[in-house]
Amino acid sequence: MRKLSIFIVCFFCAFAAEAQFDAQFSQYWDVENYYNPAKAGTERNKLNLTALHRMQWLGMPGAPKTTFITGDAGIDYFGGSHGLGASFFNEKIGLFSASVISVQYAYKARISNGILSLGLEGGMFDLSFDGTKLHTPGEGEFKNDYHTPPTAEDIPQTEVKGSKFNVNFGVRYSTKHYYVGLSSTKLLEPVFDFNESGSTYIGRVYYLSAGGNIELSNPLYHFRPSFLVKTDLLTTKIDLTARILYNEMFWGGLTYRWKEDLIFSFGVFLKNIKVGYAYDYSLSNIMKVSSGCHEITATYTTDFNFQKDNRHRYKSIRVL
Numbered sequence: 001m002r003k004l005s006i007f008i009v010c011f012f013c014a015f016a017a018e019a020q021f022d023a024q025f026s027q028y029w030d031v032e033n034y035y036n037p038a039k040a041g042t043e044r045n046k047l048n049l050t051a052l053h054r055m056q057w058l059g060m061p062g063a064p065k066t067t068f069i070t071g072d073a074g075i076d077y078f079g080g081s082h083g084l085g086a087s088f089f090n091e092k093i094g095l096f097s098a099s100v101i102s103v104q105y106a107y108k109a110r111i112s113n114g115i116l117s118l119g120l121e122g123g124m125f126d127l128s129f130d131g132t133k134l135h136t137p138g139e140g141e142f143k144n145d146y147h148t149p150p151t152a153e154d155i156p157q158t159e160v161k162g163s164k165f166n167v168n169f170g171v172r173y174s175t176k177h178y179y180v181g182l183s184s185t186k187l188l189e190p191v192f193d194f195n196e197s198g199s200t201y202i203g204r205v206y207y208l209s210a211g212g213n214i215e216l217s218n219p220l221y222h223f224r225p226s227f228l229v230k231t232d233l234l235t236t237k238i239d240l241t242a243r244i245l246y247n248e249m250f251w252g253g254l255t256y257r258w259k260e261d262l263i264f265s266f267g268v269f270l271k272n273i274k275v276g277y278a279y280d281y282s283l284s285n286i287m288k289v290s291s292g293c294h295e296i297t298a299t300y301t302t303d304f305n306f307q308k309d310n311r312h313r314y315k316s317i318r319v320l
Helices: 002-017 028-034
Strands: 046-055 065-077 080-093 096-111 114-130 159-174 178-185 191-195 198-201 205-212 221-231 236-246 250-257 261-270 273-282 293-303
Touching: 028 046, 028 065, 028 080, 028 205, 028 221, 028 293, 080 114, 096 159, 159 191, 236 261, 250 273
Parallel strands: none
Antiparallel strands: 046 065, 046 293, 065 080, 080 096, 096 114, 114 159, 159 178, 178 205, 191 198, 205 221, 221 236, 236 250, 250 261, 261 273, 273 293
């Protein structure tokens, strides 16, 4: 209990003091519309439904647990191509709980051999902190030459919550062989006032992502390199990934999260269902108190066509 209390107190202070990253996903290529709304409706006349659940730092008290559910569709309407999407996000870290319900719209324009997409997302961001379950360390537990125990005025002792409107924006260009995207989340930088003496600030986060689809000498194999850079201009995280797809049925990959984790992932396609799993092995001392991170995704894809004339259908590029 003492370790949990100190962890919660330190996390609350850090959370209130500066901007925080969005949730961290190892299979970022499967949930790209979490951080870039321009991804919505990338597959023309297709409906995609994706669910992700992540358990981080297993074995550590108050470790993050994250659920993300999203759906998007690409439609041709009013003489143009559009993407529509909706999502639900929930994350619990210690005594904190955050949830977001949002909708997405993306406008598509064909440029050269690819598609340029401009995406906008709006939704409600709910944040709560359950101070009734907080045990504030006393002098004997916390005080030393470098720290003093916090007072009741520093941290809410009741359950507090707040809701704010949030906006995300992104741009994405994709072809048959590659994609590149640039986006920003939390554009309005919402501030949650928990009590008179403190508040929680959620700052903007910027993302740069790209990936390729390279056919190898054996046409049954495709090489899928990708990367994701995320920064709040104070701290930067970089994920570098190499995946191999076999016969549009199985894939396996390795991701290096710069100076943090080594991630092993694999997945399988079952007709119009794709399932993926990732395991994070930490390269830091956190492995002394944790057995790692587990993440699972599932995606269902089906036709979704408002038009009766299907002459303009083309092969899906869902992997991009």
